[in-house]
Amino acid sequence: MLKIEHLTKTFDDKTAVDDLSLRIAPGEVYGFVGHNGAGKTTTIKCAVGIMAFDRGKIAIDGHSVKDEPVACKRELAYIPDNPDLYDYMTGAKYLNFLADVFGVDSATREAIIRPLADKFELTSELGQPIATYSHGMKQKLAIIGAWAHSPKLILMDEPFVGLDPLASKLLKDMMREHCDKGGAILFSTHVLDVAEKICDKIAIIKAGRLLRSGTMDEVKGDESLEEVFLELVESEA
Ligand SMILES: Nc1ncnc2c1ncn2[C@@H]1O[C@H](COP(=O)(O)OP(=O)(O)OP(=O)(O)O)[C@@H](O)[C@H]1O
Numbered sequence: 559m560l561k562i563e564h565l566t567k568t569f570d571d572k573t574a575v576d577d578l579s580l581r582i583a584p585g586e587v588y589g590f591v592g593h594n595g596a597g598k599t600t601t602i603k604c605a606v607g608i609m610a611f612d613r614g615k616i617a618i619d620g621h622s623v624k625d626e627p628v629a630c631k632r633e634l635a636y637i638p639d640n641p642d643l644y645d646y647m648t649g650a651k652y653l654n655f656l657a658d659v660f661g662v663d664s665a666t667r668e669a670i671i672r673p674l675a676d677k678f679e680l681t682s683e684l685g686q687p688i689a690t691y692s693h694g695m696k697q698k699l700a701i702i703g704a705w706a707h708s709p710k711l712i713l714m715d716e717p718f719v720g721l722d723p724l725a726s727k728l729l730k731d732m733m734r735e736h737c738d739k740g741g742a743i744l745f746s747t748h749v750l751d752v753a754e755k756i757c758d759k760i761a762i763i764k765a766g767r768l769l770r771s772g773t774m775d776e777v778k779g780d781e782s783l784e785e786v787f788l789e790l791v792e793s794e795a
Pocket of ligand 1: 572573592593594596
């Protein structure tokens with residue numbers, strides 16, 4: 559579903575992502591972990607087609623991010639680390655705008671958006687401008703928007719930040735359900751115990767380079783993900 563091969567991205571003389579390769583198959587919840595500045599956001603931005611890269615190839619469901627950007631965008635949803643949405647729109651207008659862009663019919667909007675807004679306890683706020691929303695409310699709206707067009711691949715940068723416990727649980731269940739239905743997810747996080755619980759596979763990155771990736775068992779064996787992560791990043795220091 560997502561194939562990243564030898565991705566390299568530099569900013570002036572700084573290499574933010576260095577020859578990174580990653581494959582995510584349908585059905586996989588894939589976690590992406592690493593220290594601050596390790597290159598997670600840069601990788602995700604390159605994968606969703608909003609940041610140009612120097613070398614390598616990225617394909618989404620067989621489409622090249624560089625050569626077929628529209629085909630890629632049809633198949634994916636992206637939730638950035640900071641949900642800077644259109645402040646002047648109401649929540650309802652924003653969700654309808656997204657549904658319009660992706661050509662979602664009104665029956666599907668009702669079937670997907672309304673129940674999610676109810677579950678996230680956002681329905682009563684949808685008539686208010688996004689400018690009045692808290693960080694967590696914006697994050698909930700971004701999540702509903704991501705799910706609105708039934709994307710195959712969902713990329714999320716620190717999606718649990720700002721969510722209350724109920725919304726976090728809901729998101730975890732949605733992620734599992736999405737992948738059990740054949741979708742795929744890549745998400746970055748610093749919360750290693752959450753990653754350990756919900757990921758099928760995990761990639762550990764440091765200074766732009768992939769240190770280890772694979773199934774949770776392959777990566778951590780009998781240890782906790784936290785122990786393995788700290789051992790790996792410190793031994794590579
Ligand atoms: N627009 C930019 N211009 C210059 N350098 C950048 C830019 N964006 C990222 N970087 C650098 O690239 C490196 C990787 O940053 P990135 O944001 O991808 O890390 P991250 O793993 O997402 O970190 P965090 O966990 O703190 O969000 C960092 O050294 C950062 O300073």
